Amino acid sequence: MPQLAEPPPRPAPPARRTVLRGVTWAEYVALRAKPENEHVKLTYDGPAGGLLEIEMPNGPLHENVSWWLANLILAFTEERRIPVRGVGSLTQSREDLQRGLESDLCYYVSSLPKLEGRDAVDLEAGDPPPDLCVEVDVTSPGVRKLPIYAALGVPEVWVWANDTLTVHRRGDDGAYAVSGKSGELPGFPIATAAALIARRAEAEHFALLAEWRTAVRPDENQ
Template sequence: MAPQPTEDERVILNGMTWQDYERLLADRGDQAGARMAFLDGTIELMRSSFHHEGVKKTLCRLVEAYADERGLDLNGYGSWTLKNALVGRGLEPDACYALGVPGGDLPQLAIEVVWTSGGLNKLDIYRSLGVGEVWIWERGAGFSVHVLRDGRYEKATRSALLPELDLALLQSFVESPNQSQAVRAFREALRGSTGG
């Protein structure tokens, strides 16, 4: 078996139209493949590395464990294709969530893992689409939280959607090599804390 790539693979296509983007999405269909984003005539095709996917899955499991421990109705929607032809923007987040059932065509929270730098400005795409909150976990840097206010993202120290979540505590478990152990330890830490 060939070794897994350690970096994300990214292809950038310039001079593309919205119709090109829609056609690529349709050609791919529901099959697993490269995630796609569209911004200002550029299409990004990205295939995540083994490490990227591991961090993403661990992070999702931790967020879901937090919601379970706190009795929150959190619904996950994976790499839901978010797009709007009127603003000419589209992408597929690493993960996205809504508290309760989403009240429209957008999740309330999108999560991006940046394992390999480069590519399109995803925050600009999310802003144009109107996603209320974006968490970016970047290798070597940890979390940044971006909350949409008055049409612009503001960096925040806490989540607006999950304000009691201690992101530093969450971060301490994200890069664990054993996801199940990380989730169990995170749950224990949450049960031992009063605010969470």
Template structure:
């Protein structure tokens, strides 16, 4: 009998190096530009995270396939920006989402960042995205999807956990999550597509 959900590997802990300047971080980043590793930076702390391989890629690509299907059918004029590097020297932050999207033309930065979490510890991801002013962040972890929306203005920005997406209006997050967690990719996409058409 085939599995009914995506298998998840044991969680790894990233390496953290404290007390770096932005300039030191940028020099290290050039030296450690290797496939399978992701570097992030926040407030002088360098995080080196080994990507967990196939399960991580399966979930992130599943989310992208389902979300892009919804965006197309719902009429969004969107641009997928993938794991585009987002950084701000003034904010002392660098982050790469697993997937990201500009949800309307003319945007300077993505409106939505998606994180697929297969590790523990590390930098405070929401703080990094707050400094980068990403309007909405989705976290998939252990078969659960959490959505955070940026509130406030200027120095008073903070994320609030929300039950529905404010950037991807109308999407059924319960249906999306059910399809993300299905074992078979084609069946997941077909199930989601059938539900969108009905």
């Protein structure tokens, strides 16, 4: 019998993250401004040797976890009546620091009054950075982001990795330390949130969100 030809090898999927070295600030800004890069995350650290991480649009796992975290934060702030403004994946960049990035989620909480009456946020013009940024890391890490957040002055960063949600609080020395609780959203049950997200395939999302709201709703008798 004739031998069947081996099928041609499948092309390797494009890398989700590419890290370049020796990139200048002007090159980073030019790439950020290209319309075709609108949905591409760029992380730039000039002092670290001009490192630029190019992160392609995220896969379904990343988007699913991001959706859950956004909804848990929304429900918590509604139940606790905490004024907050979500600014999505706002580009946070400052030429004087030679650093820039986009978070998966970011929020203004304690510094929200400084933005009163304005929708646009411009760090280059002196606006404060977001008070809370969220990174959903479901792939291998690229450029280290916490030093960039520290330089920008972000008070708190949440990192989701390995089905765990970790809070990093920026201290007076400018460095982050892992904390068991949130300073920007006091009372937010970090471990409970992670456990609920881990159960996201077990029940309808509205049932889990109802359970979450019941868990975080203030006791009216207290």
